[in-house]
Amino acid sequence: MSQRKRVAHAGSQNRVPRVSRQVVLDEDDDGDASYTQPTSSQVQKARENYTPVQVDRKVAEVVQFILIKDQKKIPIRRTDIVKHVIKEYKALYQDIMKRADRIFEQVFGLKLVEIDAKNHIYILINKLQPVPGEPISMCPGNPKTGLLFVILSVIFMKGGTVKENVVWNTLKKLRVDVGEKHEEFGDVKKVVTEEFVRQKYLEYLRIPHTEPLEHEFRWGQRAEKEVSKMKVLEFVGELHSQEPQSWTQQYREATSGESSQR
Amino acid sequence: MSRPMGDSHKRFLQTLMSNGIISSIQAKALHRHCCETHGAHYSADRLDEFIDVINANLQPMFMYIRKGMSEEDGVQYYALVNTAETDITRMSSDYADNELELFRKTMDLIVDSENGAASSTDVLNCADSLQTKKMKKKETELVLNKFVQDKWLNEKQGVYTLSTRCIIEMEQYMRLIYQDLIKVCHVCHNVAIQSQICENPTCGIQMHLPCVAIYFKGRSDPLCPACNQFWAHEIPVVTCTLSRPPEANGEAEL
Numbered sequence: 304m305s306q307r308k309r310v311a312h313a314g315s316q317n318r319v320p321r322v323s324r325q326v327v328l329d330e331d332d333d334g335d336a337s338y339t340q341p342t343s344s345q346v347q348k349a350r351e352n353y354t355p356v357q358v359d360r361k362v363a364e365v366v367q368f369i370l371i372k373d374q375k376k377i378p379i380r381r382t383d384i385v386k387h388v389i390k391e392y393k394a395l396y397q398d399i400m401k402r403a404d405r406i407f408e409q410v411f412g413l414k415l416v417e418i419d420a421k422n423h424i425y426i427l428i429n430k431l432q433p434v435p436g437e438p439i440s441m442c443p444g445n446p447k448t449g450l451l452f453v454i455l456s457v458i459f460m461k462g463g464t465v466k467e468n469v470v471w472n473t474l475k476k477l478r479v480d481v482g483e484k485h486e487e488f489g490d491v492k493k494v495v496t497e498e499f500v501r502q503k504y505l506e507y508l509r510i511p512h513t514e515p516l517e518h519e520f521r522w523g524q525r526a527e528k529e530v531s532k533m534k535v536l537e538f539v540g541e542l543h544s545q546e547p548q549s550w551t552q553q554y555r556e557a558t559s560g561e562s563s564q565r
Numbered sequence: 566m567s568r569p570m571g572d573s574h575k576r577f578l579q580t581l582m583s584n585g586i587i588s589s590i591q592a593k594a595l596h597r598h599c600c601e602t603h604g605a606h607y608s609a610d611r612l613d614e615f616i617d618v619i620n621a622n623l624q625p626m627f628m629y630i631r632k633g634m635s636e637e638d639g640v641q642y643y644a645l646v647n648t649a650e651t652d653i654t655r656m657s658s659d660y661a662d663n664e665l666e667l668f669r670k671t672m673d674l675i676v677d678s679e680n681g682a683a684s685s686t687d688v689l690n691c692a693d694s695l696q697t698k699k700m701k702k703k704e705t706e707l708v709l710n711k712f713v714q715d716k717w718l719n720e721k722q723g724v725y726t727l728s729t730r731c732i733i734e735m736e737q738y739m740r741l742i743y744q745d746l747i748k749v750c751h752v753c754h755n756v757a758i759q760s761q762i763c764e765n766p767t768c769g770i771q772m773h774l775p776c777v778a779i780y781f782k783g784r785s786d787p788l789c790p791a792c793n794q795f796w797a798h799e800i801p802v803v804t805c806t807l808s809r810p811p812e813a814n815g816e817a818e819l
Contacts, residue, residue, distance in 0.1 A: 363626045412575030438594035
């Protein structure tokens with residue numbers, strides 16, 4: 304293979320990854336400054352300015368940008384989409400996002416949901432739940448899903464809000480001790496109070512006027528959109544060998560949730 | 566737009582995306598599972614058509630599901646390829662700049678090598694000369710482990726090779742960057758990194774090891790399929806004969 308000598312290496316070092324670079328930059332703190340509602344004449348002008356092919360390309364870039372962010376379950380801010388991808392097409396923001404949303408739904412089985420209407424923050428939620436008997440897992444390499452599911456169950460069964468000690472004690476019974484480094488999860492407290500919170504699966508709130516400081520957990524917005532309360536109830540029912548119906552209040556909430564969730 | 570996707574297609578795509586790469590056996594099982602889960606019509610020999618529907622819908626996003634072969638055992642795999650990117654963008658959200666540079670350098674070493682492999686010593690040495698940010702030895706080892714875990718590199722006894730996922734997803738990038746350094750296999754016509762080369766200096770064709778094994782199987786003296794000279798390499802025996810190389814042409818079947 305001696306003919307394989309350096310030929311085309313020039314430039315290989317400094318090729319800049321296009322979308323990605325910006326993705327790494329993550330959240331910069333300039334609020335929502337890079338987006339202002341365009342007037343209808345601006346929109347009209349932009350529609351005339353760009354060819355359909357150019358707009359198609361932008362839509363594809365937005366889809367890819369959001370998919371990359373979603374791999375880490377990081378909520379996506381409108382500012383970042385505009386600043387890093389949409390750029391000079393920003394008068395067409397609404398058009399482009401509408402089309403991206405349709406693609407997520409029709410091609411990927413995902414849905415773009417705005418979880419913060421004031422700061423315009425989105426998450427992608429999965430419309431297809433993992434089902435038993437998968438030949439290969441839909442969310443592989445993530446043992447933390449089980450941990451999360453247990454915590455969500457505890458919160459739900461205790462009426463929606465629990466003090467953090469309740470969660471830690473439950474985990475301890477399952478041999479997951481927050482005080483110790485866990486083999487699979489590492490720093491459990493960090494995973495639960497930081498990672499899950501950042502991913503919007505959990506809310507971790509300070510209880511006012513407590514000394515020493517106390518916190519409580521609630522379901523985060525991603526959990527509300529993505530996790531079926533009925534599934535949680537069925538899971539708990541199986542653990543206790545009881546019918547889900549035997550928890551009347553939870554059952555009522557789960558059934559009403561099923562109809563409004565999707 | 567093309568035929569719309571059902572939930573079975575979407576589930577298949579999502580599972581493929583979150584796994585990065587799946588073998589053809591997994592793909593078959595997954596095809597069945599997805600169809601059954603969503604009550605879609607299932608027929609075992611329709612996997613390619615099933616994937617075609619997904620690909621037609623992915624096309625406007627410059628993505629498609631591509632089939633490729635493992636250079637080690639000849640097993641076929643599927644991975645999601647991004648045709649708009651000509652760089653290692655695919656990895657960029659997961660790695661820091663100096664980690665990406667280390668990956669590029671490792672790739673350089675592998676592509677430049679005779680046998681499509683780089684020793685850990687060589688890789689560790691080049692980590693000293695990273696321009697973005699130098700890495701300590703320990704740190705380099707951790708990053709290399711991560712590359713292996715994320716299925717971008719393979720490692721066997723301190724020797725690194727490009728993974729099947731890497732070759733499927735980055736073929737376009739490699740062709741652009743390395744141009745003439747990248748050769749294709751004489752048998753299956755896909756990019757050949759770990760391969761044997763005809764010793765005849767005027768010939769120099771390359772073949773993947775599994776392709777060599779299949780091509781010379783049952784022949785008494787191995788001759789180069791291009792120049793008819795003696796094939797001066799050890800003929801590997803591929804133990805895993807789960808599938809044949811893709812698009813083996815008539816020539817190879819002789």
